[in-house]
Amino acid sequence: MSFAMTHAEKEGFWNLWFSELHKGHVGMTYKVKSILYSGQSRFQRIDVLDTHEYGKMLVLYGSVMFTEKDEFVYHEMLSHVPYFAARSPASALVIGGGDGFTLRELLKHRTLERLTLVDIDEMVIEKCKEFFPDSKASFTDPRVTVEFADGAEFVRRSDRQFDLILVDASDPVPPADVLFKPRFHADCKKILAPGGVFAAQTESPFYNPDVFKEVFSSLSDLYDVCMPYLTWIPTYPSALWSFAFCSDTRHPLHDFDREAFLESGIGARWYNEDIHVASFALPTFVRQML
Numbered sequence: 194m195s196f197a198m199t200h201a202e203k204e205g206f207w208n209l210w211f212s213e214l215h216k217g218h219v220g221m222t223y224k225v226k227s228i229l230y231s232g233q234s235r236f237q238r239i240d241v242l243d244t245h246e247y248g249k250m251l252v253l254y255g256s257v258m259f260t261e262k263d264e265f266v267y268h269e270m271l272s273h274v275p276y277f278a279a280r281s282p283a284s285a286l287v288i289g290g291g292d293g294f295t296l297r298e299l300l301k302h303r304t305l306e307r308l309t310l311v312d313i314d315e316m317v318i319e320k321c322k323e324f325f326p327d328s329k330a331s332f333t334d335p336r337v338t339v340e341f342a343d344g345a346e347f348v349r350r351s352d353r354q355f356d357l358i359l360v361d362a363s364d365p366v367p368p369a370d371v372l373f374k375p376r377f378h379a380d381c382k383k384i385l386a387p388g389g390v391f392a393a394q395t396e397s398p399f400y401n402p403d404v405f406k407e408v409f410s411s412l413s414d415l416y417d418v419c420m421p422y423l424t425w426i427p428t429y430p431s432a433l434w435s436f437a438f439c440s441d442t443r444h445p446l447h448d449f450d451r452e453a454f455l456e457s458g459i460g461a462r463w464y465n466e467d468i469h470v471a472s473f474a475l476p477t478f479v480r481q482m483l
């Protein structure tokens with residue numbers, strides 16, 4: 194009797210699934226090829242899984258942070274929408290974003306001379322560099338400086354000014370809950386250079402309307418222009434994801450530099466000049482929340 198198995202048979206035996214619960218009673222389930230890493234940092238549980246449909250994914254505290262298959266949508270939208278309305282920013286601050294993918298997108302822009310990333314968890318960066326080649330490449334660029342700190346504390350004590358501030362935070366649970374609060378938003382405004390743009394991921398308006406409303410209430414008290422924009426991310430809860438665009442001097446549509454985008458050659462796979470404009474069109478139920 195032989196116990197040699199074909200590849201297909203092995204896959205049948207390795208019947209491992211990962212489920213992320215989105216609201217307690219609903220979720221998304223992935224068939225897992227292998228568990229590449231599981232561990233615990235000072236701040237959170239960290240898992241790196243290889244899945245059949247979405248490729249490798251980073252899971253923090255049981256929530257999917259990104260997958261290889263769809264991460265481009267989130268990172269392009271968080272980076273290029275504010276960039277092309279800010280008009281040639283030279284400096285950028287990324288709060289969170291320890292995977293390095295927001296940096297990867299920003300680094301495509303030659304006007305950006307200085308990029309500072311502040312993530313609370315050194316281990317997230319280590320593991321992303323180990324398992325995701327794009328991540329490793331971002332952190333080796335000489336324009337990038339990394340600080341390991343709580344983003345809320347960093348902006349409170351910083352006396353530097355940034356042309357772009359992007360909040361690439363995990364969900365509003367510790368340790369990222371502070372990044373959704375009015376105090377943090379006010380401290381970010383203090384270090385935003387004149388003519389600067391602030392953008393942040395603001396969760397799913399469909400599943401998380403209270404957070405969405407609180408964040409927009411806080412930000413609209415601070416900025417003359419404060420507008421949500423939306424995108425589609427299949428692995429995020431409800432797939433409908435929101436961001437905030439805020440500035441005192443730049444409007445995301447009136448100041449959108451379409452020519453600069455068309456000449457940029459950034460090689461985006463989701464973002465383009467039509468998506469830039471269309472992402473500010475809001476469904477009625479989202480308008481009613483504001």
Ligand code: SAM
Pocket residue numbers: 257258259267288289290291292311312313314317342343344345361362363364367368369370371372394
């Ligand atoms: N795209 C993601 C999403 O929406 O789920 C965000 C992913 S990114 C990996 C989130 C990062 O925020 C993590 O690396 C985490 O360590 C970092 N983070 C969480 N709380 C933080 C805080 N208070 N200050 C700085 N970084 C924080």
